[in-house]
Amino acid sequence: NAGVTQTPKFRILKIGQSMTLQCTQDMNHNYMYWYRQDPGMGLKLIYYSVGAGITDKGEVPNGYNVSRSTTEDFPLRLELAAPSQTSVYFCASSYRQREQETQYFGPGTRLLVL
Amino acid sequence: RKEVEQDPGPFNVPEGATVAFNCTYSNSASQSFFWYRQDCRKEPKLLMSVYSSGNEDGRFTAQLNRASQYISLLIRDSKLSDSATYLCVVKKLTGGGNKLTFGTGTQLKVEL
Numbered sequence: 001n002a003g004v005t006q007t008p009k010f011r012i013l014k015i016g017q018s019m020t021l022q023c024t025q026d027m028n029h030n031y032m033y034w035y036r037q038d039p040g041m042g043l044k045l046i047y048y049s050v051g052a053g054i055t056d057k058g059e060v061p062n063g064y065n066v067s068r069s070t071t072e073d074f075p076l077r078l079e080l081a082a083p084s085q086t087s088v089y090f091c092a093s094s095y096r097q098r099e100q101e102t103q104y105f106g107p108g109t110r111l112l113v114l
Numbered sequence: 115r116k117e118v119e120q121d122p123g124p125f126n127v128p129e130g131a132t133v134a135f136n137c138t139y140s141n142s143a144s145q146s147f148f149w150y151r152q153d154c155r156k157e158p159k160l161l162m163s164v165y166s167s168g169n170e171d172g173r174f175t176a177q178l179n180r181a182s183q184y185i186s187l188l189i190r191d192s193k194l195s196d197s198a199t200y201l202c203v204v205k206k207l208t209g210g211g212n213k214l215t216f217g218t219g220t221q222l223k224v225e226l
Binding site for chain 1: 118122148156157159163201205213214216217219
């Protein structure tokens with residue numbers, strides 16, 4: 001199993017450009033998540049999905065959109081990139097809601113908006 | 115007040131030392147607790163879950179005090195490879211998946 005994979009690893013965007021961050025998991029996990037991590041800060045939840053066709057907002061959803069058409073894929077869309085979106089983005093997944101169930105993270109995408 | 119608070123460090127310790135990290139959480143509805151490890155420029159990885167009775171995994175011991183809303187991680191016989199940032203994580207079960215709240219992390223540097 002590859003686990004959780006993310007592409008691209010690094011990207012530079014100009015203000016106002018758009019892009020999609022890709023996330024795929026091969027563990028047949030129902031739940032998937034997108035986080036951002038700013039320097040010296042904890043991870044903040046952007047969006048999450050409890051299954052194909054179902055998505056919901058997290059703590060910091062503004063400026064982002066997601067879709068979940070399949071169990072495996074959970075892309076994150078930035079429509080109008082802003083410097084405040086410069087961050088490291090992590091995708092994660094988990095199987096179900098058992099108490100000690102935790103999340104498995106992808107390697108991250110570093111985004112710089114200039 | 116932050117939901118999960120940690121001393122950011124860095125903690126600089128010699129190899130072989132014992133070091134302890136503390137974490138406090140503000141939401142009494144928090145149900146599960148974890149320590150994650152994050153290496154520089156890498157993704158977080160689960161180090162260990164934290165159980166109410168306390169638990170040990172090799173050189174690592176985790177403790178939970180629900181009354182004080184306090185979690186700790188003890189590392190014995192520190193190795194150079196233990197150098198990383200340790201994230202305290204709490205979870206609330208909700209209808210929308212298991213939402214994790216992350217602390218900002220405590221940086222550990224183990225030196226020769």
